[in-house]
Amino acid sequence: MEEEKRKVREYIRHHQGEGARYLQRVVQEGSIRGHESRAQAIIIEKCRELGMKMDIWEIGGESLTNHPAFCSDRTDFKGNPNAVGILKGAGGGRSLILNGHIDVVPVGDVNSWQQDPFSGHIENGKLYGRGSTDMKGGTISLLLALEAIINSGITLKGDVFFQSVIEEESGGAGTLAAVLRGYTADGAIIPEPTNMKFFPKQQGSMWFRIKVKGKQAHGGTRYEGVSAIEKAEIILQEIRELESKRNKRITDPLFLSIPIPIPINIGKISSGSWPSSVPDLAIIEGRMGVAPDEMMEHAKQEMEQALHEISARDSWLKENPPVVEWFGARWLPGDLEVSHDLVKVLSDSYTEIKSTSPIIEASPWATDGGILNKVGGVPVVVFGPGVTKMAHDANEYIELKDVFETAEIIAISIMNWCGTE
Amino acid sequence: MEEEKRKVREYIRHHQGEGARYLQRVVQEGSIRGHESRAQAIIIEKCRELGMKMDIWEIGGESLTNHPAFCSDRTDFKGNPNAVGILKGAGGGRSLILNGHIDVVPVGDVNSWQQDPFSGHIENGKLYGRGSTDMKGGTISLLLALEAIINSGITLKGDVFFQSVIEEESGGAGTLAAVLRGYTADGAIIPEPTNMKFFPKQQGSMWFRIKVKGKQAHGGTRYEGVSAIEKAEIILQEIRELESKRNKRITDPLFLSIPIPIPINIGKISSGSWPSSVPDLAIIEGRMGVAPDEMMEHAKQEMEQALHEISARDSWLKENPPVVEWFGARWLPGDLEVSHDLVKVLSDSYTEIKSTSPIIEASPWATDGGILNKVGGVPVVVFGPGVTKMAHDANEYIELKDVFETAEIIAISIMNWCGTE
Numbered sequence: 001m002e003e004e005k006r007k008v009r010e011y012i013r014h015h016q017g018e019g020a021r022y023l024q025r026v027v028q029e030g031s032i033r034g035h036e037s038r039a040q041a042i043i044i045e046k047c048r049e050l051g052m053k054m055d056i057w058e059i060g061g062e063s064l065t066n067h068p069a070f071c072s073d074r075t076d077f078k079g080n081p082n083a084v085g086i087l088k089g090a091g092g093g094r095s096l097i098l099n100g101h102i103d104v105v106p107v108g109d110v111n112s113w114q115q116d117p118f119s120g121h122i123e124n125g126k127l128y129g130r131g132s133t134d135m136k137g138g139t140i141s142l143l144l145a146l147e148a149i150i151n152s153g154i155t156l157k158g159d160v161f162f163q164s165v166i167e168e169e170s171g172g173a174g175t176l177a178a179v180l181r182g183y184t185a186d187g188a189i190i191p192e193p194t195n196m197k198f199f200p201k202q203q204g205s206m207w208f209r210i211k212v213k214g215k216q217a218h219g220g221t222r223y224e225g226v227s228a229i230e231k232a233e234i235i236l237q238e239i240r241e242l243e244s245k246r247n248k249r250i251t252d253p254l255f256l257s258i259p260i261p262i263p264i265n266i267g268k269i270s271s272g273s274w275p276s277s278v279p280d281l282a283i284i285e286g287r288m289g290v291a292p293d294e295m296m297e298h299a300k301q302e303m304e305q306a307l308h309e310i311s312a313r314d315s316w317l318k319e320n321p322p323v324v325e326w327f328g329a330r331w332l333p334g335d336l337e338v339s340h341d342l343v344k345v346l347s348d349s350y351t352e353i354k355s356t357s358p359i360i361e362a363s364p365w366a367t368d369g370g371i372l373n374k375v376g377g378v379p380v381v382v383f384g385p386g387v388t389k390m391a392h393d394a395n396e397y398i399e400l401k402d403v404f405e406t407a408e409i410i411a412i413s414i415m416n417w418c419g420t421e
Numbered sequence: 422m423e424e425e426k427r428k429v430r431e432y433i434r435h436h437q438g439e440g441a442r443y444l445q446r447v448v449q450e451g452s453i454r455g456h457e458s459r460a461q462a463i464i465i466e467k468c469r470e471l472g473m474k475m476d477i478w479e480i481g482g483e484s485l486t487n488h489p490a491f492c493s494d495r496t497d498f499k500g501n502p503n504a505v506g507i508l509k510g511a512g513g514g515r516s517l518i519l520n521g522h523i524d525v526v527p528v529g530d531v532n533s534w535q536q537d538p539f540s541g542h543i544e545n546g547k548l549y550g551r552g553s554t555d556m557k558g559g560t561i562s563l564l565l566a567l568e569a570i571i572n573s574g575i576t577l578k579g580d581v582f583f584q585s586v587i588e589e590e591s592g593g594a595g596t597l598a599a600v601l602r603g604y605t606a607d608g609a610i611i612p613e614p615t616n617m618k619f620f621p622k623q624q625g626s627m628w629f630r631i632k633v634k635g636k637q638a639h640g641g642t643r644y645e646g647v648s649a650i651e652k653a654e655i656i657l658q659e660i661r662e663l664e665s666k667r668n669k670r671i672t673d674p675l676f677l678s679i680p681i682p683i684p685i686n687i688g689k690i691s692s693g694s695w696p697s698s699v700p701d702l703a704i705i706e707g708r709m710g711v712a713p714d715e716m717m718e719h720a721k722q723e724m725e726q727a728l729h730e731i732s733a734r735d736s737w738l739k740e741n742p743p744v745v746e747w748f749g750a751r752w753l754p755g756d757l758e759v760s761h762d763l764v765k766v767l768s769d770s771y772t773e774i775k776s777t778s779p780i781i782e783a784s785p786w787a788t789d790g791g792i793l794n795k796v797g798g799v800p801v802v803v804f805g806p807g808v809t810k811m812a813h814d815a816n817e818y819i820e821l822k823d824v825f826e827t828a829e830i831i832a833i834s835i836m837n838w839c840g841t842e
Contacts, residue, residue, distance in 0.1 A: 203641055207696040218809075219686030219708040220624055220785035229687050233654055265640030266650050267700060268693035275628045275688040275749070276708040282690075287640040287697040328696070364641035388639075 004154050004420060008411045009353075011148040016404050020127060022046070023140040023403065024120035027129035036080040036102045036166045039136075043102065043164045046143055047085035050150050052162065055084040059166070059177035067180065069375050071171030071330045082174050084183060085162040087146065093157025093419035097188035097378060098146070098410070099175060099368060100139030101168030104131030105392050112394035126397040133386035137398040138191025138406065139164065141385060145411035158418030161185060168368050171329055175368035179376040187342040187417060191384030191406060192367045193391055193398075198350075199363035199382040200343050201254055203262055204290035204333030204370055206326055208303065209283060210235060212271075213320040216280040225278030226316050229271045232282035235322055238310040239264055239286075242302065250291060254338065254362040261362065262289030264303075292335035292362065300326060332370030334363075336379045342417065346381055349412035353405060358383075383409075425575050425841060429832045430774075432569035437825050441548065443467070444561040444824065445541035448550035457501040457523045457587045460557075464523065464585045467564055468506035471571050473583065476505040480587070480598035488601065490796050492592035492751045503595050505604060506583040508567065514578025514840035518609035518799060519567070519831070520596060520789060521560030522589030525552030526813050533815035547818040554807035558819040559612025559827065560585065562806060566832035579839030582606060589789050592750060596789035600797040608763040608838060612805025612827060613788045614812055614819075619771075620784035620803040621764050622675055624683055625711035625754030625791055627747055629724065630704060631656060633692075634741040637701040646699030647737050650692045653703035656743055659731040660685055660707075663723065671712060675759065675783040682783065683710030685724075713756035713783065721747060753791030755784075757800045763838065767802055770833040774826060779804075804830075 012019075022042075031039035047054055058081050065075045089095070107117035107130050115121050121128045127137070142162060149156065161183055165174030212232045217225025243264040255261035266286045272279030290299045307324060311317040336343065338360055350358040365388070369380040385402035433440075443463075452460035468475055479502050486496045510516070528538035528551050536542050542549045548558070563583060570577065582604055586595030633653045638646025664685040676682035687707045693700030711720045728745055732738040757764065759781055771779040786809075790801035806823035 205641060205697070209696075218785065219684060219688055220626060220710060222684040222686045223680040227687065229657070229690055233657060236650070236654060259644040263640060263643040265643045265697065265699060266648065266693075267640055267696040267698050269650055269703075270691050272687075272689035272706070275630075275706040276626070276686065277688050278686060279688060285693070285696040289641060365639065 001420060004152065005412055005415065007152045008148045008154065009408050011152055012144055012404055012407050012411065015144065019140060019144050019404060020122060020400050023127055023136060024122065026136045026140065027120040027127065027132050028118055030118035030130060031102050031104055032106055033103050033170060034080065040081060040083055040102050040164060044083050047162065050147055052085035052087050055086065056081045059174060063180055064173065064177050067176060069176055069332060069371060070173060072167060072173045077166065077173065080166050082166060082177055083164045084178060087156065087160040089156045089158040089418055090421050091157060094187060094417050095159040095185035096414060096417050097161045097163060097183065097185040097372065098142045099163045099165065099188055099190045099372065100135055100142055101166070101174065101368060102164050103166050103169050104134065105169050108394055114395055125400050127400055128395065128397040130396055132398040133193045133396050134391035135192050135384065137386050137403045138193065138384035141191050141403050141406040141410055144407035145414060148411050149414060154415065155421040156414065156418040157421060160414060160418060165368065172331065172368045172371045175371045176375060179371060184376045184378050188369070188372050188378045188380045189410060189413065190367050190369050190380060190382045191410070192382050193386030193388055194363065194382055194384050195387045196383065196385060196402060196406060197359040197361050198343060198346060199361060200336035200338055200340065201252070201292035201362040202334035202366045202369055202382060203362065203364050204296065204331050204366045205287050206290065206296060206330040207285065207287055207328045209285045209325045209327050210322050212282040212284065212322045214278060214280040214282065217278040219276040219278060222278050228279045228282035231317060232269065232271060232284055234310060234314060235284065235307065236266060238306055239266065242306040246302065252362065254360065258362065262291050264288050290333050292333045294333065296330065296332065331366030332374045333366055334369040334373045334380050334382065336373070336381060340379050342379050342381055345416045346383060346413050349409045349416060352412060353408050422841065425573065426833055426836065428573040429569045429575065430829050432573055433565055433825060433828050433832065436565065440561060440565045440825060441543060441821050444548055444557060445543065447557045447561065448541040448548065448553050449539055451539035451551060452523050452525055453527055454524050454591060455501060461502060461504055461523050461585060465504050468583065471568055473506035473508050476507065477502045480595060484601055485594065485598050488597060490597055490753060490792060491594060493588060493594045498587065498594065501587050503587060503598055504585045505599060508577065508581040510577045510579040510839055511842050512578060515608060515838050516580040516606035517835060517838050518582045518584060518604065518606040518793065519563045520584045520586065520609055520611045520793065521556055521563055522587070522595065522789060523585050524587050524590050525555065526590050529815055535816055546821050548821055549816065549818040551817055553819040554614045554817050555812035556613050556805065558807050558824045559614065559805035562612050562824050562827040562831055565828035566835060569832050570835060575836065576842040577835065577839040578842060581835060581839060586789065593752070593789045593792045596792045597796060600792060605797045605799050609793050609799045609801045610831060610834070611788050611790050611801060611803045613803050614807030614809055615784065615803055615805050616808045617804065617806060617823060617827065618780040618782050619764060619767060620782060621757035621759055621761065622673070622713035622783040623755035623787045623790055623803060624783065624785050625717065625752050625787045626708050627711065627717060627751040628706065628708055628749040630706050630746045630748050631743050633703040633705065633743045635699060635701040635703065638699040640697040640699060643699050649700045649703035652738060653690065653692060653705055655731060655735060656705065656728065657687060659727055660687065663727040667723065673783065675781065679783065683712050685709050711754050713754045715754065717751065717753065752787030753795045754787055755790040755794045755801050755803065757794070757802060761800055763800050763802055766837045767804060767834050770830045770837060773833060774829050
């Protein structure tokens with residue numbers, strides 16, 4: 001096994017140039033939502049080269065769109081398929097899903113970029129472009145790890161399912177479709193940009209909108225009206241108390257150093273249209289963090305209950321109760337015990353390569369890991385190259401050395417997890 | 422004198438039909454801002470008919486636009502003149518300004534009107550149309566009173582200046598121009614819609630905008646940012662305390678029944694653009710009420726001082742102090758002692774006509790009376806037909822009987838104030 005590992009690591013080290021050029025090609029095919037097919041084709045080509053059996057399909061259909069975890073503003077995904085490359089094991093080993101999403105977020109203001117957002121330009125060991133960090137760098141780590149194992153002539157015992165999915169950035173319909181197609185496994189690794197930390201637990205989240213009514217009046221006789229802004233302030237205070245109550249319950253040591261493990265963020269407020277009028281409507285929008293071991297429905301109910309309670313204490317709100325909607329995005333949390341063997345396998349590989357222990361934390365955001373974990377029942381660790389801060393920024397880049405180090409760690413982990421003949 | 426009064430009142434009663442048709446014509450010439458000339462022409466025609474000496478001029482010039490009380494978003498007012506009709510007295514009496522504005526506010530959503538907004542349609546004693554209440558009905562009361570006096574062959578001792586001004590609704594540049602042209606007097610009546618109450622004092626007001634900074638962060642790690650909404654909440658609380666402090670100082674009995682004599686209204690708040698982000702800017706807009714005897718500058722300074730104090734108590738605001746701008750509209754307050762003889766003269770006339778005492782109050786809004794009073798030094802009472810609620814509403818109308826009753830009260834007041842030969 002040690003000799004095999006040495007060969008695999010050597011292989012990756014000798015193929016960094018090819019790896020970088022390959023990442024460059026995938027980044028250059030900017031795969032924003034609805035335009036994933038060309039980047040996906042490059043991924044599929046590589047899987048075929050490696051002799052993997054391919055399952056390529058357009059997601060959709062009622063079993064997907066009617067599923068409670070489905071979250072998307074569209075129901076037609078034609079032309080941009082999901083792709084799964086299957087590396088069948090010899091038998092007797094644990095199976096593993098390697099999951100990366102091919103979609104990238106929009107480039108934002110093009111003028112904020114120093115070069116073309118899809119240049120794939122390499123300078124000082126950094127590869128630039130939208131999607132380099134989130135998360136094509138991670139996907140290339142996966143493919144490089146598989147290539148090294150296959151081309152080193154190693155036979156794994158367990159099955160490996162390499163997934164390149166669409167729609168992660170907009171709610172996870174791609175990974176959900178893969179789960180519903182039957183792809184589950186004994187474990188999964190998702191190389192999102194964690195700065196090479198391990199996130200066995202991930203904070204879930206969902207968006208809410210609260211509408212608060214007031215009563216219009218002229219500002220000069222504002223006492224004749226009811227300010228929707230003042231009523232919104234009462235609700236904001238109540239939400240902070242709810243946040244505090246929810247966070248006091250979090251005792252998991254992974255959250256020890258995190259000031260607010262599951263924040264309720266108020267992202268937006270808008271009320272009124274005229275300085276001299278008492279505003280009759282306030283709209284609050286925010287993001288509610290969900291604990292790794294919490295049901296989304298439970299979090300919703302707690303928010304609704306809190307609004308109900310505050311309304312009972314305020315005569316205006318009692319007559320005009322605030323209305324909460326759960327709209328737009330929603331990400332399921334992920335939850336794996338730190339003692340799980342997948343964490344140990346990854347951790348040992350990390351220490352072997354980096355000669356130091358990994359940092360194991362809970363992530364402040366969710367990934368498709370939530371769907372794999374909560375819908376598919378798959379133990380998931382999120383671990384990958386690149387830093388979160390870069391992910392949706394202008395001039396996004398990734399340090400290539402992290403991509404290659406991650407490839408080595410994942411390759412060794414695959415061998416240890418699946419076993420080799 | 423009693424015989425003269427009887428004749429004048431008789432005249433008005435016998436000319437209600439003509440008065441209504443005249444008001445109809447003036448309303449039909451919808452005189453929204455920048456389109457006052459045709460309605461103004463009808464007013465001028467009537468003044469000429471009555472033999473008044475006319476002063477008609479286009480307002481403007483640096484002495485106007487550089488004046489500290491000037492408040493408008495334009496500096497060119499060509500094509501829509503101010504008009505002053507002068508009725509020279511025989512001498513030895515008190516002079517009087519009768520002021521009405523010819524501009525009307527926009528009609529708003531035309532579909533909310535049951536008839537054409539400028540129909541001038543009369544039904545059940547009500548005359549409909551934009552400007553009927555605010556304030557062409559009042560202006561016609563003034564002209565009818567003057568017509569009755571002149572056509573009854575009465576010679577007044579004091580001078581009367583009938584002013585039909587532009588730009589009241591957008592800051593009072595028309596009346597300011599009249600003051601700067603030299604028109605002041607021993608007293609002034611402005612028949613804005615007070616529902617026939619007397620307002621010797623009027624609440625002034627001005628608009629403010631406060632910008633509050635925050636620090637952006639991802640909602641999942643909101644503790645890494647500073648929420649502009651939370652900082653804005655601190656400021657809203659401080660503004661309520663300032664409002665309370667300012668209102669405790671108001672001891673004038675005219676304000677006794679008013680819950681908040683000079684409110685600070687928060688009309689608008691806007692912050693953030695994304696539910697999952699910590700917002701880095703909040704913008705608050707509002708209207709600050711100003712006491713009748715208060716300098717606008719003093720009110721501004723109090724607001725600025727309050728923001729300064731709150732900033733000293735909050736480390737983030739200390740480094741990132743909120744910035745206040747005084748923008749858009751501004752209305753000077755009006756201030757006349759209830760014991761002033763102009764109030765007595767009007768009050769006696771009211772009692773004579775209505776056989777009951779008038780209601781004397783402080784108004785929750787300002788008029789051009791603030792400019793006449795604070796810039797021109799003229800004692801002003803605001804008193805007229807029509808209810809405030811109607812003023813800027815769809816389907817605005819005025820009760821014609823109130824127009825005629827007001828005309829009688831004003832006619833008798835003119836005679837008592839100016840004296841007759």
